[in-house]
Amino acid sequence: MKVIIGSDTKGFELKAYLVNFLSSEGYKVMDMTPDPNLNFVESARLVSEEVLKEEDNFGIVIDEYGAGSFMVANKIKGVVCAEVSDEHSARMTKEHNNANIISLGSGIVGKTLAKNVVMSFLNNNYSGGRHQIRVDMLNRLA
Amino acid sequence: MKISIGCDHIVTDIKNHIVKYLEDKGHEVIDNGTYDNVRTHYPIYGKKTAKKVVNKEADLGIVICGTGVGITTSANKIKGIRAALVRDVSTAKYAKEELNANVIGIGGRITGIGLMEEIIDTFISTKYKETEENKELIKSIDDMIEDGSYVNDEHLFDDLLEKWDKGYYHD
Numbered sequence: 664m665k666v667i668i669g670s671d672t673k674g675f676e677l678k679a680y681l682v683n684f685l686s687s688e689g690y691k692v693m694d695m696t697p698d699p700n701l702n703f704v705e706s707a708r709l710v711s712e713e714v715l716k717e718e719d720n721f722g723i724v725i726d727e728y729g730a731g732s733f734m735v736a737n738k739i740k741g742v743v744c745a746e747v748s749d750e751h752s753a754r755m756t757k758e759h760n761n762a763n764i765i766s767l768g769s770g771i772v773g774k775t776l777a778k779n780v781v782m783s784f785l786n787n788n789y790s791g792g793r794h795q796i797r798v799d800m801l802n803r804l805a
Numbered sequence: 806m807k808i809s810i811g812c813d814h815i816v817t818d819i820k821n822h823i824v825k826y827l828e829d830k831g832h833e834v835i836d837n838g839t840y841d842n843v844r845t846h847y848p849i850y851g852k853k854t855a856k857k858v859v860n861k862e863a864d865l866g867i868v869i870c871g872t873g874v875g876i877t878t879s880a881n882k883i884k885g886i887r888a889a890l891v892r893d894v895s896t897a898k899y900a901k902e903e904l905n906a907n908v909i910g911i912g913g914r915i916t917g918i919g920l921m922e923e924i925i926d927t928f929i930s931t932k933y934k935e936t937e938e939n940k941e942l943i944k945s946i947d948d949m950i951e952d953g954s955y956v957n958d959e960h961l962f963d964d965l966l967e968k969w970d971k972g973y974y975h976d
């Protein structure tokens with residue numbers, strides 16, 4: 664599993680913090696936006712396209728509010744992007760929606776919460792079963 | 806204002822509360838269901854709610870499920886929809902002001918009623934402030950889905966629902 668991460672200019676600092684943190688935890692991290700001058704359309708697209716290359720990839724997209732990256736990522740077929748700012752949503756969206764990307768707002772969540780939200784997502788698994796019909800429906804839309 | 810609203814079976818009571826809240830404030834509400842607590846599937850209601858917005862039968866949409874993720878994602882996968890999933894008023898304000906978001910999504914099991922009402926009030930009352938920069942971002946988002954005609958396909962999920970009825974999807 665790889666963690667694919669990217670941000671626009673305003674999410675750049677939180678991204679750098681998470682890259683460091685996840686690498687120190689032993690995760691294989693791919694930073695898609697070493698260039699700090701991208702907008703969220705560019706950064707969320709880069710992350711989404713890379714995430715879709717392998718089934719167990721997991722993406723993180725960051726901008727100031729997380730809302731723009733959420734809109735962009737979820738326009739792409741095969742992406743289920745969850746904007747989360749709490750650990751419970753992070754766990755539930757992994758278990759129920761099989762989300763493959765989470766969106767964070769660097770102006771909304773602090774570093775500690777961002778780190779714990781990411782870990783809550785990574786430490787849980789998709790439940791499948793009855794939830795799969797909903798994911799099949801999502802994938803039919805775009 | 807005309808508001809299109811939808812939810813899944815986990816949060817129907819919360820949706821009903823919001824419908825009444827909006828009607829008491831003088832808004833016209835189109836309630837797309839679900840209407841009870843019988844197990845169903847959030848993309849059905851995300852799509853229905855979004856369709857009213859893109860077809861201009863409603864000015865804005867509100868979608869609610871457990872975390873908000875599933876139903877807001879389904880609404881955003883409709884061409885012309887810019888949906889924001891929020892747990893705070895600041896993001897709701899930004900999404901409308903800068904991205905002209907036309908659907909707001911909330912987690913019924915995440916956000917309390919008081920905050921939910923304030924998020925919705927702010928989303929409705931905030932005006933989009935067009936700039937050259939955000940106009941371009943909005944166009945980029947809207948152009949991402951090329952053919953969005955599936956929004957009008959009433960049978961889009963029929964085969965999946967048939968599989969569901971046959972017990973294909975089981976825990």
